[in-house]
Amino acid sequence: MLYFSDLLQYSDVFLSALKTTVELTVLTTILGVVLGTVCATVRQYGNRAGQRVVSVYVELIRNTPFIVQLFFIFFGLPAIGMMLSPWEASMIALTINLGAYSTEIIRAGLASISKGQIEAAKVLGLNFRQTLTRVIFIPAFEKIYPALTSQCIIVMLGSAVISQISVQDLTYAANLVQSRNFRAFESYLVTALLYLGLSILLRFAFNALGKRLFAYRTSN
């Protein structure tokens, strides 16, 4: 027999956990994509030194486990005097992680913009910053939008790991509830469904934003 009703008394726990996960997801998605955009721009158009720095960052993050990155920030950094709350450490770790993966994705988008577009902007008198923001970014993001969406969702799902440093996110709540009432099946099933709902919601939000940003593809 399954007893989903046993979870009802913990609905507050789940709700506040959901809020934590959503907050972290929204914040780190925005910050991570901004970080990735800056790094991808440096990687594609920057000087040698800048490109080197970005490469090292990207490779470092992409070739180490997320949980180690998280532990390093939370348990390791205090050794050099940087004390962070679990929430802060998670926020930073997730942002840095998404930043690295999205750098690679966004750079591919930038690389897809023809030299002709950039030269056209230049001969019209646009400076480099104007060229980036007005001419390059939108078509570049359009090219890689599905991949970027997926990466953001992967990072959101990967955030389950932050329960390990006792951030009270969805996974933390699931662990807590099943340890109290021993309803592991129900508890994890509900949690899985909540993550699924979040994924769908995030994809929906990305699609809605994409429809606005890339309206030129469908209109008149």
Next chain:
Amino acid sequence: MSLVNLHQVHKYYGDHHVLKGIDLDIKAGEVVSIIGKSGSGKSTLLRCINGLEQYQEGGITVDGKEVTTEDIQVRRLALSVGMIFQNFNLFPHMTVGENVMLAPTIVLKKSKAEAEATARAMLEKVGLAEKFDSFPEKLSGGQQQRVAIARALAMSPKVLLCDEITSALDPELVGEVLKVLEQLAKEGITLVLVTHEMNFARDVGSRVVFMHQGKVWEQGDSKTILSNPQTDELKQFMGAVL
């Protein structure tokens, strides 16, 4: 007074000597057609004039100001030198109107209303007023190229550089673009165009410059030079084109 002046310009790509001492003087109101075989340095010449490429020796001035590739300079230059490319290079995510209004708004800092009025006037001039709200990908190649011309004109350039701007078009669309150029020539705008359209060069152009192996091989009044070429190379080239 000369509007564009090149003095002994040398350009190298690495070891590759592409422009070998170009002397050229273009006065306001001239329509100069640059002809020559592929690889003779025609595009490079145009790109040096508007600062897209660096040259290693000699000097180029536009409207009395020296051309360098330093970014600031390129942008100042952009105000007096317009350029149109073979592949249109319209910005795909902007409407036709937005394409034309972009630089006047953010470079010349015109008000939106003023920029829009200019954009509409320029589109009217190229016969595309009704396409103001369309996106470039909905237009034919000939229409896109006319928008590119309107976009360049909106910056009120003193000279317009055109690099084979009809070469990517289907034959039946070439005429509409040439007609716009002819109209501009009549209005007195200074045009420097790399072209394979010999009829256009003869009938509309005032001067023909024949490039060969990185040099100005032969030049002169368009009707004279095309009906009576002096050098064997130009004779041969015209034999191949006509």
